[in-house]
Amino acid sequence: MLRLAIQKSGRLSEDSLNLIRECGISFLSASYKLKTEATNFPLEILYLRDDDIPGYVQDGVADLGIVGQNVLVEAGFPGLEVEGLGFSKCRLSLAVPRAAAYDSIENLQGVNIATSYPRILGDYLAERGVKANLHTISGSVEIAPSIGLAEAICDIVSSGSTLLGNGLREVETVFRSEAVLIAHQNLSPEKQELLEQLQFRMQAVRRARRNKYILLNAPVSALDAVKALLPGIKSPTVTPLAEEGWVSVQSVVNEDDFWHITGQLKAVGAEGILVLPIEKMIS
Ligand SMILES: Nc1ncnc2c1ncn2[C@@H]1O[C@H](COP(=O)(O)OP(=O)(O)OP(=O)(O)O)[C@@H](O)[C@H]1O
Ligand SMILES: O=P(O)(O)OC[C@H]1O[C@H](OP(=O)(O)OP(=O)(O)O)[C@H](O)[C@@H]1O
Ligand SMILES: [Mg+2]
Structure with a gap:
């Protein structure tokens, strides 16, 4: 049986569940049950915090997972990616207060930047020769400049309304992301065969949608x-x-x-x- 880890509740949850169901896989779900078995495919679904999914798949606790590329790369396991799933598209961007002067990335030299993505942001800044002070916080990042925690932020942007609502303006795109299917790197031949069956179904569903x-x-x-x-x-x-x-x-x-x-x-x-x-x- 394959074990697939998906986000319990958040931006990825509904689209992940819809994709599995549209693949013709049936299962019962109740919000208090954190594990469920499909009734017509050898699949067990685990409901987890998205940040934990790459590590579980890397260790083989779960065989497969669905996560944002942003979380996968931040966790340090980009090699687990099997294929893009086309939903939860967003970008990781640097933003500064609307009134702050900004011409180029050089302006961030020595600046305090709040983010939940220190690895991705650190690599991006290092490639451009910029040394900044990164403050890692786990959420509500957009609040940081207005409470004096940092002069800039780096967080997920989709429509841009969270930035706008917090008086911030996007100045650089650091990373583009979508939901991806990830898999443990040493699956048994039986599990590999099941993964291929699942991918075949997912591709048929995604092609039909387009x-x-x-x-x-x-x-x-x-x-x-x-x-x-x-x-x-x-x-x-x-x-x-x-x-x-x-x-x-x-x-x-x-x-x-x-x-x-x-x-x-x-x-x-x-x-x-x-x-x-x-x-x-x-x-
Ligand atoms: N506004 C958005 N639009 C599109 N995709 C988004 C948006 N915000 C986040 N995402 C994507 O969905 C993923 C999950 O986002 P969510 O905000 O639910 O995460 P979370 O709060 O860390 O959840 P968890 O409680 O599981 O840790 C993100 O890692 C990102 O890939
Ligand atoms: O550009 P926008 O369309 O405004 O989307 C961006 C926001 O969406 C995400 O947060 P989410 O709403 O998922 O809340 P969270 O902080 O609980 O993860 C992300 O962390 C941003 O704050
Ligand atoms: Mg999370």
């Missing part, structure tokens, strides 16, 4: 133009309609291109365009 199934009707005269817009996985499926001179076309489009392509399809004569979500997509 794409939509599209069906439309078009006059035969517009078919070449429609086919050029909808290359599909291999090529689009084209079937005749009962009405002479018309075809139905089915294909797959990337979510990012979707609105742009549907506009062009209408312009070349497509009608009755239907768009459906895809549950799993296996190449």
Whole structure:
């Protein structure tokens, strides 16, 4: 049985659980239960603080984990990463009070900086020849300048509203992060095989999320133009309609291109365009 450690409660929890469920893996969950077994896949789920997950996977207490790259690199185990999962995207940034002068990283020479990421920040500053005084605190980092603890901070930024709400301005991006799947480096062949099955499912789910199934009707005269817009996985499926001179076309489009392509399809004569979500997509 594989042991997967995920965050008990926080920014990663919901997306981690959704991904496992969309992989077709069922399990009971109750907030007070810190360990649960899947009913239809040899998987045990451990609910932990995210900071503890890299160490447990490094030691083999858990076989797999889902954590932010920021926590993984800070823990000093970047080699455990197996693949990016595309959620909890954020950046680790340096910020200073809105009114403070700032031209370049040189301005941080000798400055007190509060952070929960002394390793990542220390490496970033060392590479740029900057010596600052790092104060490690475990949370509410954005408060530090206003209480006189530090002149600058380095913390997670997503929308930027926490910085804004605390009178701070982002001046440097130190690290970009997303949630990643991590694995112990010496899994048994049986566990390695299960990991590959799980990755296969995760990739099918993630590919499906990025794409939509599209069906439309078009006059035969517009078919070449429609086919050029909808290359599909291999090529689009084209079937005749009962009405002479018309075809139905089915294909797959990337979510990012979707609105742009549907506009062009209408312009070349497509009608009755239907768009459906895809549950799993296996190449
Ligand atoms: N605002 C955000 N937007 C997107 N992702 C974020 C954001 N804040 C944090 N993350 C990502 O989610 C991870 C977990 O964040 P969270 O704030 O839940 O951690 P935590 O408070 O340390 O949780 P824990 O109680 O498990 O230690 C972070 O390490 C980061 O990778
Ligand atoms: O740029 P924003 O969208 O405002 O997000 C950034 C904030 O989100 C995270 O904290 P979170 O809200 O998860 O609280 P925490 O301090 O309990 O981890 C992070 O530590 C920042 O404070
Ligand atoms: Mg944490």
